[in-house]
Amino acid sequence: MEKILFELKPFLDTLVSSFSAVLNLEFTIINSKPISRISGTGVYESALNQKEWKNTYTDYVITTKERLIVIEPEKTYPKIIDKVSESYYSIILEPIKINDDVLGVLVIASFDEVQQKFLISNQDKLVKYLKNISELITSKILESKLRKEIFESNENLKEIINYVNEGILLFNKGTIVTNSIAESILCSNKVNIYNNLIVKIKQKIDESLEHRSDMESKIIEEYNDIYFMLFLELKFLGENKVLVLINTLEKIQTQNFSNSQQNNTFETIITQDEKMLDLKNKINTFSNNDSNVLIQGETGTGKELFARAVHDSSYRNKKPFVAINCASIPESLLESELFGYHSGAFTGASKTGKVGKIVLANNGTLFLDEIGDMPLYLQAKLLRVLNDSYVEPIGSEKPIKVNIRIISATNKNLTAMVENNEFRSDLFFRLNVIPMYIPPLRERKKDIQLLASYFIKKYNTKFNKNVRGIDIDTLEILDNYSWPGNVRELENTIEYAMNFKEKGNIFPEDLPKRISEDKTLRKNTFKAKNTYTYNNELTLKTNMNLYEKFVIQEQLDKYPKPLSNKNLMTLCNNFNISPATLYRKLK
Numbered sequence: 001m002e003k004i005l006f007e008l009k010p011f012l013d014t015l016v017s018s019f020s021a022v023l024n025l026e027f028t029i030i031n032s033k034p035i036s037r038i039s040g041t042g043v044y045e046s047a048l049n050q051k052e053w054k055n056t057y058t059d060y061v062i063t064t065k066e067r068l069i070v071i072e073p074e075k076t077y078p079k080i081i082d083k084v085s086e087s088y089y090s091i092i093l094e095p096i097k098i099n100d101d102v103l104g105v106l107v108i109a110s111f112d113e114v115q116q117k118f119l120i121s122n123q124d125k126l127v128k129y130l131k132n133i134s135e136l137i138t139s140k141i142l143e144s145k146l147r148k149e150i151f152e153s154n155e156n157l158k159e160i161i162n163y164v165n166e167g168i169l170l171f172n173k174g175t176i177v178t179n180s181i182a183e184s185i186l187c188s189n190k191v192n193i194y195n196n197l198i199v200k201i202k203q204k205i206d207e208s209l210e211h212r213s214d215m216e217s218k219i220i221e222e223y224n225d226i227y228f229m230l231f232l233e234l235k236f237l238g239e240n241k242v243l244v245l246i247n248t249l250e251k252i253q254t255q256n257f258s259n260s261q262q263n264n265t266f267e268t269i270i271t272q273d274e275k276m277l278d279l280k281n282k283i284n285t286f287s288n289n290d291s292n293v294l295i296q297g298e299t300g301t302g303k304e305l306f307a308r309a310v311h312d313s314s315y316r317n318k319k320p321f322v323a324i325n326c327a328s329i330p331e332s333l334l335e336s337e338l339f340g341y342h343s344g345a346f347t348g349a350s351k352t353g354k355v356g357k358i359v360l361a362n363n364g365t366l367f368l369d370e371i372g373d374m375p376l377y378l379q380a381k382l383l384r385v386l387n388d389s390y391v392e393p394i395g396s397e398k399p400i401k402v403n404i405r406i407i408s409a410t411n412k413n414l415t416a417m418v419e420n421n422e423f424r425s426d427l428f429f430r431l432n433v434i435p436m437y438i439p440p441l442r443e444r445k446k447d448i449q450l451l452a453s454y455f456i457k458k459y460n461t462k463f464n465k466n467v468r469g470i471d472i473d474t475l476e477i478l479d480n481y482s483w484p485g486n487v488r489e490l491e492n493t494i495e496y497a498m499n500f501k502e503k504g505n506i507f508p509e510d511l512p513k514r515i516s517e518d519k520t521l522r523k524n525t526f527k528a529k530n531t532y533t534y535n536n537e538l539t540l541k542t543n544m545n546l547y548e549k550f551v552i553q554e555q556l557d558k559y560p561k562p563l564s565n566k567n568l569m570t571l572c573n574n575f576n577i578s579p580a581t582l583y584r585k586l587k
């Protein structure tokens with residue numbers, strides 16, 4: 001502390017010379033212990049090496065710790081001998097103090113009559129001026145002291161955190177200290193994204209400081225069209241201190257990152273069916289609760305649309321909605337798609353590794369479509385993620401912490417699959433916290449016309465057409481058709497028809513043959529009270545299979561959906577077949 005003013009010499013030199021130039025008076029700054037001149041202008045500059053300080057004004061101020069104003073030196077303090085010059089006219093001395101310690105003295109002096117006149121007539125102003133400069137120097141000293149302390153404590157911290165076997169950044173009162181592992185992670189890709197990452201990490205630190213809480217977050221940084229993702233765990237340690245743990249910097253492909261939809265899908269669920277409206281209304285009551293949701297329903301009924309609506313209505317809606325279809329990805333790839341892998345985890349693995357969908361969905365929603373097609377060994381792995389909230393990429397020993405909500409969907413009867421040991425019961429219970437069942441379109445006929453009109457509007461805009469609506473005969477066909485592909489099939493049908501129309505109504509002949517020709521079949525079917533009509537174009541065996549399917553479906557339709565276990569067993573007993581055979585025959 002004693003020599004701290006010397007450390008500020010460049011700053012004090014600038015201060016002294018600039019004030020002297022403006023005010024046309026002489027300035028000097030003297031250190032108190034040891035007493036020695038640090039900086040000075042005019043005669044003071046040539047007296048920088050002054051050795052004798054006894055009986056000087058400076059000595060007097062250091063002793064009394066008070067400001068001194070001397071207008072007529074000889075008369076006021078005859079005993080004080082100042083060695084700098086014989087021609088002192090007037091002088092003002094201001095102590096530089098921290099608490100009660102005098103660190104130095106700030107001096108303004110006049111050495112001729114003109115300067116003295118100026119000093120006397122501006123005495124009050126100059127005193128104020130000196131006081132301000134003294135305070136400025138004091139704050140500068142305190143700041144530099146603080147910086148030094150922080151530097152020292154940061155050096156100590158750095159030594160400590162270097163022992164930790166994890167990437168650590170420690171934010172301590174304005175500075176970030178990193179350990180060597182963090183540095184190697186942040187520079188690992190030898191690309192110039194280090195600075196950008198640090199800026200973004202600092203933003204996350206600010207968030208943690210503002211909320212005074214721990215946080216988990218991820219940073220995506222783009223460089224040369226390649227995306228890098230860094231996962232952070234922030235621990236709020238108290239006032240101005242945050243500890244940041246970082247994991248490996250993952251390289252990801254653009255298309256892998258979130259296929260989330262910005263619009264609120266809630267509004268795009270078109271329905272006037274009571275059951276559907278009830279389902280839609282329920283979304284808002286549970287969407288924020290993080291409970292897993294299992295959506296059951298036939299293909300094309302809108303399961304994904306509902307899943308997105310749950311995500312969009314939840315607080316997770318600013319985070320990714322990541323969808324994966326377990327049936328459309330070969331079993332061998334599903335594991336790496338879901339869990340990701342570490343660089344070089346297996347033969348053929350990309351050198352940079354791959355971020356799995358589970359990790360991509362962190363803090364957001366993971367939509368597992370066709371969950372019934374997930375192989376048993378992956379079901380076990382997924383269950384571990386749900387139980388521990390950690391995911392272990394293939395070939396990595398470092399688990400990554402994740403916070404995801406899972407919405408799964410299936411058109412299979414998972415209850416029956418559980419009973420046949422084709423689906424793990426423990427996973428089923430974890431996924432099926434909130435069950436949702438979407439009825440097929442043929443069970444909500446009211447929606448057919450509404451949806452058809454909605455799709456006409458959509459494709460009028462898309463194709464720039466002016467189709468008015470649906471002819472009454474067409475509507476009858478649409479009403480009577482069984483819609484095995486549900487809403488998706490209806491939308492495709494309208495899209496098909498609109499390709500060939502400019503304006504007016506959609507007539508039966510505008511529909512795909514498969515549907516317009518089904519009219520007679522359906523009508524006859526209804527008249528004949530649900531009988532199967534033999535199809536000459538198909539083989540006997542196919543007709544037999546279809547008839548079997550028809551009979552089973554007819555019985556199945558009599559029970560409420562989703563099918564309860566009890567009803568399933570009754571049905572199977574009646575047919576004298578196992579649930580597995582029943583589902584095989586329905587395929």
Ligand SMILES: Nc1ncnc2c1ncn2[C@@H]1O[C@H](COP(=O)(O)OP(=O)(O)OP(=O)(O)O)[C@@H](O)[C@H]1O
Nearest residue numbers: 268269270271298299300301302303304305487488
């Ligand atoms: N109620 C609805 N209102 C508007 N569009 C709908 C509705 N239901 C479904 N759709 C549309 O139908 C198509 C199929 O919906 P979606 O993909 O959500 O069905 P799904 O049940 O998940 O199908 P799959 O089981 O084959 O994956 C989508 O284009 C969707 O936007």
